[in-house]
Amino acid sequence: MTFAATGPIPSRTQYVLEAVKRAILTGRLMPGQALVETELAAQFGVSKTPVREALKTLAGTGLVVMSQYKGATVRMVDAQMAHEVYDVRLLLEPEALRRSIARGDGFDEAAGALRRAATADDAAERSLANREFHRALYLPCGNPLLGRMLDEVRDQAALVSAVAWAAQPSWEKEAAEHQEILRLALAGDADGAAGALHAHIAEFVRRAFPEPEGESR
Incomplete structure (x- = not known):
């Protein structure tokens, strides 16, 4: 990193x-x-x-x-780079969300980002709203260092996403997953929301950049 x-x-x-x-x-x-x-x-x-x-x-x-x-x-994007970046997200982002929920955050900014994504006029605005959604989940975690660490990989994750979406658009599927993550977070289900977020991140990189057999992590 x-x-x-x-x-x-x-x-x-x-x-x-x-x-x-x-x-x-x-x-x-x-x-x-x-x-x-x-x-x-x-x-x-x-x-x-x-x-x-x-x-x-x-x-x-x-x-x-x-x-x-x-x-x-x-920067070029390949499977190794994508999996390295997303490994960091998988390790840190669900835990940050779990802590945000424990602190009782209302996730107003996350909800607003989803609304902006749903009404975006183009892929660029939708991409930016997607980034804002994820940041709004982890930033209230109460640990500024954890937030900064996720901020450090945020741009690289967005580059991976841009390449993946250009080859295989998957906005609707991800939008539905975002809605479910937010629903669980608003319900105070920290474990459920963290699990849904982990699955969302893992499935995206697995779908966009499948690893050869025998090289799974």
Whole structure:
């Protein structure tokens, strides 16, 4: 797992960072695609410096790969990468949800994210709402470090999802699973909600990136 640098980011760098991140996570910039500093600088009307700093930050979050010879490229997604990222989610996210329920969170933000996903006009907005839903489940867990750890893999998980959805859209199935997870959470069923979330995460990566026989975890 990689970690982004901390500290304030200049506004131009932040602008480029958010624009490039959104393009990656919504599939407009594809895995393996070159990210040329001069082209991005011209596109955003900035110098190369904020572009370079934005790409370094994105490399820290695992969305971009920096190479001395190839420059910056969007990170490739394969089964190994997908399973590594989702292993972390499987270990941490259900427990974080269990703790959020124990703390009595009302999950208003999670419910709002589901409504936004259901009424989204395009795949990009639906994807962003999906990310917000999962974050709204784990963030109230009462352990800021646990929340930050899940935030660190959030972008990489979204990249995996973008690649999987492009090949095999599964929005309706996942929306129904989200509704069930939220129902159990609102009912105070911590074990049931955590179990449903675990199954939801595990099934997605298993369906999108099946492992060869004999290599299951």
